[in-house]
Amino acid sequence: QVQFVESGGGSVQPGGSLRLSCATSGFTFRDYGMTWVRQLPGKGLEWVSTINTIGDTITYSDAVKGRFTISRDNAKDTLYLQMNSLKPEDTAVYFCGRQVDYWRLRGQGTQVTVSS
Numbered sequence: 001q002v003q004f005v006e007s008g009g010g011s012v013q014p015g016g017s018l019r020l021s022c023a024t025s026g027f028t029f030r031d032y033g034m035t036w037v038r039q040l041p042g043k044g045l046e047w048v049s050t051i052n053t054i055g056d057t058i059t060y061s062d063a064v065k066g067r068f069t070i071s072r073d074n075a076k077d078t079l080y081l082q083m084n085s086l087k088p089e090d091t092a093v094y095f096c097g098r099q100v101d102y103w104r105l106r107g108q109g110t111q112v113t114v115s116s
Contacts, residue, residue, distance in 0.1 A: 002026040004096050004107030011113040016086050020110060022079040022096030029077040030054075033099035036070060036081050038092035039109070046092070049081065050099050064090075086114045 008020040020036070036048040049060045049070040058070055069082040079096050093109040095102070 002098075002105055004105075006094060006096055006107045006110040009094060009110030009112045011115065012086055013116050014087055014114055016114070017082070017084045018086065018112060020081040020083065020094055020096075020112075022081075022107065024077045024079065024096075027098070029072075030074040034070075034072060034079045034096060035099045035102045036079070036094060036096055037102055037106070038090075038094045038112075040089075040092045045095075045103065048094070051079070083112070086112075088114045088116075090114050 003025045005023045008018060010018060012018055030053060033050055033052045035050045037045045038048050039045055047061055048064055049068060051058050051070045051072055055072055060068060067085045071080045090112060091114050093111050095106040095109045097106045
């Protein structure tokens, strides 16, 4: 079955960096655009970034543009999110999913906490 396993989260101080990974299985990774979303404390899902199948079309939310970088390795069936200049408002559980159905199929998420 379709599976996503997010990792790389943790606790960092403001201004710090983290790199999230999303290992996938159960589908042909290279055939799907992929998306990162996050769930802030007490709120719904918030879209973060999307990358197309070959990585040449990328979009970011205004909240993360210029600080986060999405990428993918189709040989490893893995999606990444490099997060720099982290802010306390980036504190959330981060999930990956396919662009077409991330709202119903996601992994367990990885917690990112930004605090001094």
